[in-house]
Amino acid sequence: MILVVDDDNVIRSSLSLLLKRAGYEAMAVPGADEALDVVRRETPQLILMDMNFSLSTDGRDGLTLLRQVKIFRPDVPVILMTAWGSIQLAVDGIKAGAFDFITKPWNNQALLQRIDTAIQLSSSASRNDNNSDVFDRCGIIGESEQLQEVLSTVKRIAGTDASVLVTGESGTGKELIAEAIHRNSRRRNEAFVKVNLGGISQSLFESEMFGHKKGSFTGAVSDRQGRFELADKGSIFLDEIGDLDKSCQVKLLRVLQDRTYEVLGDSRQRRTDVRVVCATNADLPAMVADGRFREDLFYRINLITLYLPPLRERVDDIPLLVNHFIGTMCKTNGIRPVAVSNEAMQYMKTLPYPGNIRELKNLVERTLLISDGIRITLEDVRASHGSTVSQRTAGAPLSDGMTLDDMERQAIIQAIARYKGNMSQVAVSLGISRGALYRRMEKYGIPSV
Numbered sequence: 001m002i003l004v005v006d007d008d009n010v011i012r013s014s015l016s017l018l019l020k021r022a023g024y025e026a027m028a029v030p031g032a033d034e035a036l037d038v039v040r041r042e043t044p045q046l047i048l049m050d051m052n053f054s055l056s057t058d059g060r061d062g063l064t065l066l067r068q069v070k071i072f073r074p075d076v077p078v079i080l081m082t083a084w085g086s087i088q089l090a091v092d093g094i095k096a097g098a099f100d101f102i103t104k105p106w107n108n109q110a111l112l113q114r115i116d117t118a119i120q121l122s123s124s125a126s127r128n129d130n131n132s133d134v135f136d137r138c139g140i141i142g143e144s145e146q147l148q149e150v151l152s153t154v155k156r157i158a159g160t161d162a163s164v165l166v167t168g169e170s171g172t173g174k175e176l177i178a179e180a181i182h183r184n185s186r187r188r189n190e191a192f193v194k195v196n197l198g199g200i201s202q203s204l205f206e207s208e209m210f211g212h213k214k215g216s217f218t219g220a221v222s223d224r225q226g227r228f229e230l231a232d233k234g235s236i237f238l239d240e241i242g243d244l245d246k247s248c249q250v251k252l253l254r255v256l257q258d259r260t261y262e263v264l265g266d267s268r269q270r271r272t273d274v275r276v277v278c279a280t281n282a283d284l285p286a287m288v289a290d291g292r293f294r295e296d297l298f299y300r301i302n303l304i305t306l307y308l309p310p311l312r313e314r315v316d317d318i319p320l321l322v323n324h325f326i327g328t329m330c331k332t333n334g335i336r337p338v339a340v341s342n343e344a345m346q347y348m349k350t351l352p353y354p355g356n357i358r359e360l361k362n363l364v365e366r367t368l369l370i371s372d373g374i375r376i377t378l379e380d381v382r383a384s385h386g387s388t389v390s391q392r393t394a395g396a397p398l399s400d401g402m403t404l405d406d407m408e409r410q411a412i413i414q415a416i417a418r419y420k421g422n423m424s425q426v427a428v429s430l431g432i433s434r435g436a437l438y439r440r441m442e443k444y445g446i447p448s449v
């Protein structure tokens, strides 16, 4: 099957017709998302890809799609099409792994000939699949289709050095997935360095990331190794990347772009060889759209995007997770495994879990404590879940009918709205740490944005 990617439906249908007449099976899709869906599911013989299929006409979206396709299907030849025939774009495309390049309008015969050549050459090239390697799940529990899809992508991309952006609501397992990428890569025996960018102040960013020399600024009492140096040859996990302010975004872009940096107080350029995995629960495309996140940095970090669906969309995993959490907790406390009644399990499958798997884990922990140690009943779950719900409304009423808890809850909700979900700013404005903020959000059942 030959896959055609072009946003112009006249071109899609005329190319499909041309290909079918020449005896090929053809499938035509309008954009990058659809193309990636096809490529994830099956292996086309060849891909004919328009370079200008989106609003931007500089071909960058085409290049991004090309790189993504090459990661999923390195052996599938790609022929690029552009209406402008710009040489630079052709060069960039070929560098990024395209097989060939044509300009619109095309000559039917010439196009068919090039397609033929590309297919012949690629089918004679030896295929080497190393997907049979053992996959380390890193303790990731769940058999739902949604999770399986994420894991199969992890499997496919772990071995490459492609930068990965892991997205999803709070508590969906982004950090676990980042770790699984590292553990299944050829860098597995090297360092996996985690950095919570939401917890690093702007003034200390360079010192934290790149290190400093003794005396390079007041307070630099000794030399310090930066995270990029610690992660050399391994992977670096940049968590909460959406919290990075713009001045730090530029500094990060530079090291991600050419893998060089300078230690504060030492002008010598250093190189770092790292695989970069980022995570966020912010909506980065929206932040790019309104200018809060650099577009170039966004393209740099998300060659591959892995989206972790919320727990409420993979309820089939809930019983597996519940039993897993009970198992590990009973083991660490040296008690016999506790059973769960059917009704209790059913009930747990219906809860909304704004805090996702982290919330489920907490719920199981609390329920285990109030259970009789033999069996968890529906009442146990109701009681422990209800205790968090009632905490939201408990407390002494104030003159206007609001409790202290209500006011705290209100303040958090307002701050989130005011700072458009930037959790560092929310925490600073409320005068609490991010950890404390998340704990309170969980307590009041405020979903993270």
Ligand SMILES: Nc1ncnc2c1ncn2[C@@H]1O[C@H](COP(=O)(O)OP(=O)(O)OP(=O)(O)O)[C@@H](O)[C@H]1O
Residues within 6 Å of the ligand: 139, 140, 141, 142, 168, 169, 170, 171, 172, 173, 174, 175, 176, 177, 281, 321, 357, 358, 361
């Ligand atoms: N599929 C899973 N199987 C077992 N445990 C899981 C799974 N997913 C998440 N967890 C557990 O849930 C908790 C939250 O996961 P993790 O820290 O990876 O989430 P996150 O998406 O990074 O959250 P946040 O956005 O708040 O940083 C952790 O204790 C983790 O071990």
Ligand SMILES: [Mg+2]
Residues within 6 Å of the ligand: 174, 175, 239, 279
């Ligand atoms: Mg996390």
